[in-house]
Amino acid sequence: MSENREIEIMESVYDKNDEVASKINAELTKKNIYAINVMGAPGVGKTTSLIQIIKRLEGITPYVIEGDIEADFDTKTLQSLGVKAIQINTGGACHLDSPLIGNAVEELNLENGVLFIENIGNLVCPAEFMIGEHAKMLISTVTEGSDKPYKYPLAFEKANIILLNKCDLLPYVDFDEEFFMKGVRALNKTAPVIKVSGKTEEGYDEVVAWIRARINL
Amino acid sequence: MHEYPITQRIIEVADEYAEKNHADEVKVINLVVGDYSGYVASSIELYFDIIAQGSRCEKARLNIERVTPKLKCSKCGEYFERIPYSFECPSCHGEGSPTEIGQEFYIRSIEV
Numbered sequence: 001m002s003e004n005r006e007i008e009i010m011e012s013v014y015d016k017n018d019e020v021a022s023k024i025n026a027e028l029t030k031k032n033i034y035a036i037n038v039m040g041a042p043g044v045g046k047t048t049s050l051i052q053i054i055k056r057l058e059g060i061t062p063y064v065i066e067g068d069i070e071a072d073f074d075t076k077t078l079q080s081l082g083v084k085a086i087q088i089n090t091g092g093a094c095h096l097d098s099p100l101i102g103n104a105v106e107e108l109n110l111e112n113g114v115l116f117i118e119n120i121g122n123l124v125c126p127a128e129f130m131i132g133e134h135a136k137m138l139i140s141t142v143t144e145g146s147d148k149p150y151k152y153p154l155a156f157e158k159a160n161i162i163l164l165n166k167c168d169l170l171p172y173v174d175f176d177e178e179f180f181m182k183g184v185r186a187l188n189k190t191a192p193v194i195k196v197s198g199k200t201e202e203g204y205d206e207v208v209a210w211i212r213a214r215i216n217l
Numbered sequence: 218m219h220e221y222p223i224t225q226r227i228i229e230v231a232d233e234y235a236e237k238n239h240a241d242e243v244k245v246i247n248l249v250v251g252d253y254s255g256y257v258a259s260s261i262e263l264y265f266d267i268i269a270q271g272s273r274c275e276k277a278r279l280n281i282e283r284v285t286p287k288l289k290c291s292k293c294g295e296y297f298e299r300i301p302y303s304f305e306c307p308s309c310h311g312e313g314s315p316t317e318i319g320q321e322f323y324i325r326s327i328e329v
Contacts, residue, residue, distance in 0.1 A: 010324070150301070
């Protein structure tokens with residue numbers, strides 16, 4: 001058998017996704033849209049938090065792309081509140097990638113506002129894929145436990161803002177805030193961590209202030 | 218689960234390079250996969266045989282080089298592997314920060 005000839009490639013498997021993501025990002029920026037990739041495990045209150053945020057966005061048009069493996073409950077909820085929302089069903093895939101977002105962005109016909117892209121409920125895969133966003137928002141909860149930064153470091157490392165939801169339940173759960181924050185800060189020195197509650201609505205004013213500070217409208 | 222489309226992509230790239238280099242058959246694909254890339258090497262192997270059928274990669278062997286993630290100590294600068302539930306540097310007990318080491322996922326080369 002003849003000897004193998006080696007051909008160097010050195011191509012990241014993410015390259016194609018990232019290339020599309022950059023294009024989407026440029027397109028959104030041109031349309032004066034600030035895009036936020038909303039990540040978190042299933043049941044952390046991603047849609048609930050979006051509703052709380054959108055309620056406070058006075059003067060800023062919100063758009064939502066809802067990612068789910070199946071079903072469109074969340075989109076219907078948002079649409080019933082008058083929000084321009086569109087559903088993406090991945091049919092099994094565990095995260096959104098940029099080609100999927102590219103199609104949805106076209107369909108939504110966006111201009112001047114904030115686009116929330118609610119990723120698939122999953123604390124692992126969404127953090128690995130850029131989808132054209134300007135910022136990543138991670139929603140964690142006191143009920144998930146304080147060890148999450150240690151177990152799912154990438155999501156905490158990549159986040160630009162972290163919401164700690166369900167904080168009204170703090171008296172009832174064994175959440176070690178100091179341990180949680182120590183883990184977050186080892187991974188991420190800059191992202192603000194804001195305690196919120198979808199139930200009592202506390203904390204969301206601060207989240208909205210953070211968003212307002214980032215958009216030029 | 219998300220290894221399927223990524224395995225497709227690997228075969229696409231390998232096929233493309235083989236064609237460009239006038240090779241009919243890819244014998245080895247050398248992949249570098251960091252443990253924090255979120256991809257499971259054994260799942261890629263599982264899908265590979267199915268997806269590669271009919272391509273130049275049909276008989277190729279996947280050679281996967283795994284990379285263990287390393288943190289960099291912000292105090293003494295040492296790179297180290299973290300122990301579970303800690304980001305502490307084993308040498309000086311400073312705090313480690315994430316690095317790119319362990320997050321890579323690329324096709325290093327093919328052998329034809």
